[in-house]
Amino acid sequence: MVLSFGALVSIRWYRRLTISTSKLNNEYVETIVECEDCGKAVDASALPARCSICGGLFTIDAGLADRISADQLIEDGSLLSTTSGVWRYQAMLPRLPADAIVSRGEGRTPIYRDERLAAFGGVAQLGLKHEGQNPTGSFKDRGMTVGVSHAKSVGATVVACASTGNTSASLASYAAAGGLKALVLIPEGKISGGKLAQTIAHGALIVQVEGDFDVALSMLRSLTDELPIYLVNSVNPYRIEGQKTIVIEMMEQLGWLAPDVIALPGGNLGNTAAFGKALIELYQTGLIDTVPKLLTVQAEGAAPFADYFDSGFDRYEPIVAETVATAIKIGDPASIGRARKAIQFTNGIVARVSDREILDAKAHIDRCGIGCEPASAATLAGVRKLAGAGMIGPDESVVGVLTGHLLKDTEAVLTYHLGAGIDESGPLANRPISIPSSMDVLRNTVLDALSG
Numbered sequence: 001m002v003l004s005f006g007a008l009v010s011i012r013w014y015r016r017l018t019i020s021t022s023k024l025n026n027e028y029v030e031t032i033v034e035c036e037d038c039g040k041a042v043d044a045s046a047l048p049a050r051c052s053i054c055g056g057l058f059t060i061d062a063g064l065a066d067r068i069s070a071d072q073l074i075e076d077g078s079l080l081s082t083t084s085g086v087w088r089y090q091a092m093l094p095r096l097p098a099d100a101i102v103s104r105g106e107g108r109t110p111i112y113r114d115e116r117l118a119a120f121g122g123v124a125q126l127g128l129k130h131e132g133q134n135p136t137g138s139f140k141d142r143g144m145t146v147g148v149s150h151a152k153s154v155g156a157t158v159v160a161c162a163s164t165g166n167t168s169a170s171l172a173s174y175a176a177a178g179g180l181k182a183l184v185l186i187p188e189g190k191i192s193g194g195k196l197a198q199t200i201a202h203g204a205l206i207v208q209v210e211g212d213f214d215v216a217l218s219m220l221r222s223l224t225d226e227l228p229i230y231l232v233n234s235v236n237p238y239r240i241e242g243q244k245t246i247v248i249e250m251m252e253q254l255g256w257l258a259p260d261v262i263a264l265p266g267g268n269l270g271n272t273a274a275f276g277k278a279l280i281e282l283y284q285t286g287l288i289d290t291v292p293k294l295l296t297v298q299a300e301g302a303a304p305f306a307d308y309f310d311s312g313f314d315r316y317e318p319i320v321a322e323t324v325a326t327a328i329k330i331g332d333p334a335s336i337g338r339a340r341k342a343i344q345f346t347n348g349i350v351a352r353v354s355d356r357e358i359l360d361a362k363a364h365i366d367r368c369g370i371g372c373e374p375a376s377a378a379t380l381a382g383v384r385k386l387a388g389a390g391m392i393g394p395d396e397s398v399v400g401v402l403t404g405h406l407l408k409d410t411e412a413v414l415t416y417h418l419g420a421g422i423d424e425s426g427p428l429a430n431r432p433i434s435i436p437s438s439m440d441v442l443r444n445t446v447l448d449a450l451s452g
């Protein structure tokens with residue numbers, strides 16, 4: 001029997017109601033880890049990378065009660081929940097022992113509003129939630145605090161990921177903070193210098209694989225099947241739980257009034273899956289009354305999910321990815337199935353934008369004083385494209401997520417602004433001027449430039 005996603009959600013929800021006791025007043029029900037596809041439950045302390053029956057990914061039933069009010073959700077006044085914008089929402093997260101929690105005060109990121117960027121995006125109301133303002137400069141820290149804490153709680157000593165750079169930087173940091181060893185597989189020569197530097201500096205064991213991210217992840221999944229190494233890529237359901245808090249926090253910032261559209265970049269699609277899960281839970285607990293459309297934006301040369309969406313989710317084909325936005329240079333996203341469910345549940349859209357569109361959107365975000373890395377700018381480029389095509393109405397409210405900090409990829413900034421020659425630079429290119437040490441030349445240069 002094939003069940004629709006809606007039916008599956010209802011069945012899970014019914015089960016959740018029948019098995020759950022109240023989680024209020026800090027009384028949590030046991031966390032249930034089960035295969036998202038066939039429902040097989042597993043012991044969370046021996047979390048396999050995939051289901052032994054059907055190969056599906058695992059998901060977590062945090063045992064939410066039928067309704068949580070916003071007050072009850074954030075009532076915990078412990079130090080951890082006041083410093084961490086993830087653990088603040090622990091009523092919607094799996095229960096973990098307090099002494100296993102590794103937190104660096106992640107989350108609590110701002111939503112920026114700038115009329116120039118709304119005009120560029122072609123919408124009246126645009127907020128940009130900046131996840132680059134997390135401790136290691138990307139949204140990955142939200143999932144990592146939960147993933148690494150779970151690893152610690154089950155006695156893991158080595159935690160590992162394959163990465164296009166941000167997950168590795170985050171894992172290296174959280175593992176070091178929690179006293180665990182980190183193993184990182186990266187595609188050789190294909191991640192930015194800043195992300196590599198972070199990962200090196202925090203002491204991870206780094207293995208550079210000849211090949212792309214998809215090869216590195218598939219090799220690591222096989223290795224973690226063989227060796228007692230805890231996998232923290234976003235196939236890990238605890239990572240997804242932490243990343244849900246981007247949306248939960250966004251809704252709290254918006255007074256629990258959902259926007260019409262939430263836009264984000266898509267690579268391995270863990271974040272799209274996490275956003276979908278957060279929206280299902282927020283809606284089903286009654287914390288929000290409407291479900292925003294998810295808009296996942298991919299780079300044109302790395303758009304297998306957009307292809308899949310365009311086929312009406314009929315044909316999925318992995319590709320060999322190529323894009324300037326190295327963070328999302330992924331051709332066979334691990335969370336493709338659950339990201340599809342997120343798009344279907346929210347009646348969402350998957351779009352693709354060119355590298356040129358990404359870099360121009362980034363230059364606008366940077367020029368407004370906000371700044372982000374290239375993959376993050378796919379968000380705004382996608383909004384602009386869909387608003388231009390009439391698929392987002394001018395009156396619809398949009399919140400986009402900027403996933404990484406500008407300093408994550410300085411090579412991209414310098415290439416855009418300095419280029420090999422001015423003609424190859426972007427339209428907002430800002431080239432430093434070199435002069436000899438002469439006051440006359442300095443004065444004339446400054447007057448000239450300021451009058452231009």
Ligand code: F0G
Pocket residue numbers: 138140162163164165166167168234265266267268269270271272327328373375376403404
């Ligand atoms: N934006 C940034 C800055 C990222 O680093 C990533 C993913 C994404 C967007 C896409 O998120 O994979 O959940 O769809 N980076 C991973 C990494 C793959 O290894 O750092 P996704």
